[in-house]
Amino acid sequence: MNKPDLSVKIGNLTLKNPVLVSSGTFGYGWEFSDFYDVGMLGGIVTKAITPLPRPGNPPPRTIETPAGLLNAIGLENCGLEAFIKEKLPFLGGLDTAVIVNVAGAGEDDYDKVVSELADNKDVDAFEINISCPNVKEGGIEFGTSPASASRLIGKLRKKTKKTIIAKLSPNVTDPSEIAIAVEDAGSDAISMVNTFRGMAIDAETGRPVLGNVTGGLSGPAIKPLALYQIYRVSLKVKTPIIGMGGITSAADAIEFVYAGAAAVSVGTANLVNPAAAKEILDGMEEYCIRKEISNIGDIIGKAH
Amino acid sequence: MKYLKKAKLIENTVITDDCRRLKLECPEIAAEAAPGQFVQVRTWDENGPLLSRPISIAGVSNDRKHIELWVRIVGKGTKAICSAGVGDEVTLTGPLGNGFKRPEAGELIYTAGGSLGAAPLRFFAQRFCGCGDLKCVCGAATACDMSIFDDPVIKSTGAVLTTDDGTMGKKGFVTDALNELLDEKAPDRIIACGPHAMLKAVAAIAAERRIKCEVSLDTYMSCGIGACMGCAVPMSAEYGKPYAHACTDGPVFDSKMIDWEAF
Ligand SMILES: Cc1cc2nc3c(=O)[nH]c(=O)nc-3n(C[C@H](O)[C@H](O)[C@H](O)COP(=O)(O)OP(=O)(O)OC[C@H]3O[C@@H](n4cnc5c(N)ncnc54)[C@H](O)[C@@H]3O)c2cc1C
Ligand SMILES: Cc1cc2nc3c(=O)[nH]c(=O)nc-3n(C[C@H](O)[C@H](O)[C@H](O)COP(=O)(O)O)c2cc1C
Numbered sequence A: 001m002n003k004p005d006l007s008v009k010i011g012n013l014t015l016k017n018p019v020l021v022s023s024g025t026f027g028y029g030w031e032f033s034d035f036y037d038v039g040m041l042g043g044i045v046t047k048a049i050t051p052l053p054r055p056g057n058p059p060p061r062t063i064e065t066p067a068g069l070l071n072a073i074g075l076e077n078c079g080l081e082a083f084i085k086e087k088l089p090f091l092g093g094l095d096t097a098v099i100v101n102v103a104g105a106g107e108d109d110y111d112k113v114v115s116e117l118a119d120n121k122d123v124d125a126f127e128i129n130i131s132c133p134n135v136k137e138g139g140i141e142f143g144t145s146p147a148s149a150s151r152l153i154g155k156l157r158k159k160t161k162k163t164i165i166a167k168l169s170p171n172v173t174d175p176s177e178i179a180i181a182v183e184d185a186g187s188d189a190i191s192m193v194n195t196f197r198g199m200a201i202d203a204e205t206g207r208p209v210l211g212n213v214t215g216g217l218s219g220p221a222i223k224p225l226a227l228y229q230i231y232r233v234s235l236k237v238k239t240p241i242i243g244m245g246g247i248t249s250a251a252d253a254i255e256f257v258y259a260g261a262a263a264v265s266v267g268t269a270n271l272v273n274p275a276a277a278k279e280i281l282d283g284m285e286e287y288c289i290r291k292e293i294s295n296i297g298d299i300i301g302k303a304h
Numbered sequence B: 001m002k003y004l005k006k007a008k009l010i011e012n013t014v015i016t017d018d019c020r021r022l023k024l025e026c027p028e029i030a031a032e033a034a035p036g037q038f039v040q041v042r043t044w045d046e047n048g049p050l051l052s053r054p055i056s057i058a059g060v061s062n063d064r065k066h067i068e069l070w071v072r073i074v075g076k077g078t079k080a081i082c083s084a085g086v087g088d089e090v091t092l093t094g095p096l097g098n099g100f101k102r103p104e105a106g107e108l109i110y111t112a113g114g115s116l117g118a119a120p121l122r123f124f125a126q127r128f129c130g131c132g133d134l135k136c137v138c139g140a141a142t143a144c145d146m147s148i149f150d151d152p153v154i155k156s157t158g159a160v161l162t163t164d165d166g167t168m169g170k171k172g173f174v175t176d177a178l179n180e181l182l183d184e185k186a187p188d189r190i191i192a193c194g195p196h197a198m199l200k201a202v203a204a205i206a207a208e209r210r211i212k213c214e215v216s217l218d219t220y221m222s223c224g225i226g227a228c229m230g231c232a233v234p235m236s237a238e239y240g241k242p243y244a245h246a247c248t249d250g251p252v253f254d255s256k257m258i259d260w261e262a263f
């Protein structure tokens, strides 16, 4: 069989393959460039960018839990100006889609980052983070109310022709409501899931382990939860879904496609094995060849 | 350059009930490793723990083909690592982080190692013996932990050995023996690695005596390569930023840059 067609279209952006790497788990790309050519990926999603630098939360910021990772980084990032000067040139030089994850305390913060980068040739898309569980200003208030999510996405839609992806929180009763709201407001795609709120307590001291007390759970532990949310939301919206949550193998990634994801994103697995995303991409291609799937698009949502 | 390699386990030696000395074949990492750097270690697939575990490089063979790791079993990750058999493949990422500053000619350096914290200091002594003038102090809680220091490199430094309970070597903490050395003569630099409380005490001694001091920190890490921002260390005002990252800015830091109150 010929090489399968793995390309997917998200808004006006064509990804050469469906494997992205998730915000906050891949630095700004170069951190992984000793291990493989990161330009082979479908796209790289940056750590959340805010207008000004953010110091992040007090340590400890991460703790492993069974099959999972709890984190409360607190959106530590270098800020918009340093991002453009120091991080973006490397990303722009790669043959892969550059997706900037945007976070902020209020609408103005999101507006500032998107407006500033709206015409930047090195940026291909924006992932609007309305789902960070770890800081009060992480956009979670936008992510839990359909009305404010819709207003924010509507406002940003006017600022850029680039692809807009709304990143949804799983910490709601029904993510479909938010998904429909952001789709109606002009979002080209939806990415889900961000981390599930959780915490760890040390039995010896009786105290919370994380400096921030609560954190967000990621990794294999959340995979079934994420699959279900994507399965459900994909019935309700037409825009493509970028699926993530515990993907560690090509088989995991394929399961997300069957559940309804047009593309997949590898997060915590990058922290465990720096070559994880490459191995997953290679494995997806092998899977398509073995199953004689000529176009990955043919199996999206086929578990329904 | 950082490498991601499957390394063959060549030796797995029992040092104490809960400590093992591992020798791994990994020429790429061995060739570039510097004292104070570490590797991320994994011996499991999806059925084991999740994250790789950071372990200091304790030495490199003369032919630069093998690295040595000293590991204490404290949980499921270190237990799995120490259970690896000779011939097994161990996944390593490294060498990672910034090590100790190279000694200058004639520089007098005191090293203070608490328990397995002696591992990166042993690599320092191995690499730089002859470059500077080294005086070493190694401390353990009790006699049965002393076999950690029963090592040709550590012995060759003529290290002063202490136990907290006096069951072997000098009775007292590493810091007591360090203070005795300091009373005799002030060095150009102190380098230290060990439990948090010990490092804090060494940093305080160095600050009081106005001696330059480098400490190698043990923090929670996830990626070890600067991607997750998980390994934050609170820094003093002088550093210019509220947090540094142990895996890329450290694990070796100038002790006066650390905000010990917050850490
Ligand atoms: C740069 C660096 C170098 C290191 N070098 C060595 C070395 O040479 N030899 C060695 O034996 N160990 C070393 N460590 C510590 C080692 O990484 C941890 O002991 C290990 O990750 C624990 O994993 P585990 O699964 O066995 O324990 P877990 O099951 O994860 O934890 C067991 C217990 O240890 C505590 N713990 C876990 N990780 C850490 C940590 N990083 N710091 C403090 N407490 C922790 C947990 O809170 C828990 O109480 C180093 C750590 C760092 C950051
Ligand atoms: C250490 C860490 C940092 C993260 N930072 C961000 C972030 O800045 N912005 C964001 O939208 N999501 C962030 N996430 C969430 C991930 O992008 C992803 O949605 C989540 O981890 C689920 O996928 P996974 O299980 O494959 O990791 C972070 C996750 C982790 C583990």
Ligand code: FES
Residues within 6 Å of the ligand: B220, B221, B222, B223, B224, B225, B226, B227, B228, B229, B230, B231, B245, B246, B247, B248
């Ligand atoms: S451990 Fe991930 S940035 Fe240091």
